[in-house]
Amino acid sequence: MDLGELHGSGAGGRITRADIIRAAGTAAKPVSSDGRTKASPLARKLAAESGIDIAKVPGSGRNGTVRAADVREATQTPSEPPSAQTRSLPSAQEQALPAVGRSRKETDRTGTARLMARSKREIPHFYLSTTIDMGTALDWMRDRNTALPLSERLIPAALMLKAVACAAEEVPELNGHWIDDAFVPARQVRLGVAVALRQGGLVVPALGEAEHRSLPEVMSSLKDLVSRARRGRLRASETADPSITITSLGDQGVECVFGVIYPPQVALVGLGRVIERPAAVNGLLGVRPTLTATLSLDHRAANGATGARFLNCLDRLLQRPEEL
Template identity: 60%
Template sequence: MAEFTMPSLGADMDEGKLSQWLVHPGDQVTRGDVIAVVETDKSAIEVECFQSGTVDALLVDEGTTVPVGTPLARIGTTAETAESHPPESPPAEALPTESPPPSTPLVRRIARDRHVDLARVHGSGPGGGITRADVEHAEPATEPESGKITPTTRSAKPVRGDESTRERPAPLRVKSSPLARRLATELGVDIAEVTGTGRGGTVRAEDVRSAAAVVGPPRPAVPDSARTATARLMSRSNREIPHFYLSTTVDMAAALEWMHARNRELPLSARLVPAALTFKAVALAARKVPELNGHWIDDRFVPADEVRLGVAVSLRGGGLVAPALGHADTLSVAEVMAALKDLVARARGGRLRASETADPNITVTNLGDQGVEAVFGVVYPPQVALVGLGRIVERPVAVDGLLGVRPVLTATLSADHRAADGATGARLLTAMDRLLQQPEEL
């Protein structure tokens, strides 16, 4: 019997709050399925399981805060489940039942919340599987049958006691995002009294802030947990890491010309922005300079075997998160663009996954869209390097003895002097610059 434990979702995480279960005892799960939502000081994270089988028991109630490593649930393999629960002999004339299309626990939970009958949903995923987008575009049942217990309408928690209690409808839950619930707690707002403006009446963080403005200022004793967590991590960085800083000016003319040519061939929704090119260039540069792609652990540098590129994202409620793009050096520029849009949207919506919050190997912070020309960041421990990207501006530049106006970008590097020196840092910035002069190689 495997244990599903509270994961470590960052170097600074000691405990987490189990915000929501997405499965019930008896549910079948597959490795990689999202089965729970965990709230940290910074964000709400969708956590995947790493074992295929049947959920045997949920060991921790929703709303409970436990240390990292605490068992949250038990998951039995198919063989264990068959041994402990041998199949009953079917009736002689049992009618065949139609099994619903395959779906993940997260999709089933969303379907229950939206009163969507999965048996009526056409799956667009591999093998006809139902995806989150399929459920969100499906028409909900106008009047779900009360008291009928089915996989799509049962209550969020298993019902105990007399069988007659199953006929009672489950209490209504306010549809809200994890970020909205956390803000409501911090601002002293009763989320049940807030009118949601999101899809299907979902209460969003902006709705909670608007309600807080009407109710009055928040209690001063309640700290902003995301801001506090960021402050704690940055204090640790400045206390432990001897930083050094480098900068270079990158001519972006060739990269922008190539990007504009590509965009003329792409639909509006898939068009590229300069960040897609610069992030891909950083990922390839990190692969070329492995001395800066890894972690400082136990007084030594441990190189990584892949490029997990951290993306610094500012949260609307304050604070920062830096989820990772896995194998970023192997993605095409178009794939980097799509992944960035998806990652930033889910980070700000409180829908990150545990695999995305595992420590990146090198992080990029881009403040160009904020009008900043140069940013010298603070290294996220246990990483040893952070690349800063500023705004692309036009400057007079001498090229081949001729003075002209060129679009340029200031790229900076903040690095840990214990793991590398200036020459190593210069190699990374130079590699990034050369790649952006040949964008077709990205």
């Protein structure tokens, strides 16, 4: 294809940058005297970092020289993008390449750092929070636990996880992934649970279909996942494709958590510790156990009204623990 063939192919008969790149792609690749593809030093550096064969990148510079902008465009617009519905989502561990010669602890920290830096760089975060009265839920849990052996008793975290999973099912706009500039809802709730490792780093195993499990099943699965995560015994399938993540630091005394979203998810729920605070109930002042729940949201996929609906749903569910 030459420029004569390009005439009239762009909008309004004008030659566009895309037309020029297509033409360059069909022409013979220009090479320098040493046989290498003509490219700027920055273009070569970007291509090397991105793992792209620079000989296959159409050049838009003088005499077909590959520029940095050409490499960036090639990395952003692959020739055959996978379908958003069929793409396999990488786990948090797979999204960061391990560094050669580093310890497991250093590698875990580096992987988490890269993923979180990407999240804050690419995702327009905004945050919502609410205070939930936990009196009804804790009273119900204590009454239930009195009739159970110690090994089968529930802890507040089980109630919270089940409530978050049920809220994600009721508000599906937050249960899914942002892929190819669009929100793709997940087919089921796969609740990612952030687990801090004793040697450092973070892992997020996924609890599948928690919204359909009984509270004892959620409790048992939670204990098993946390135990095996800290021993490095998780299966690959258990860290793949979480659709929404929960992070809780209440057991460490933290009152409020504003977390960073795990891409490509669009929401993260943060839970603090249950604290007794003064509260007005039916016109009377008293002391109630309360929980601060926060929601980190991707503004590309959700707005404040959607987030508020999720938090209201979470509050309602925790006021009816017998229905969880």
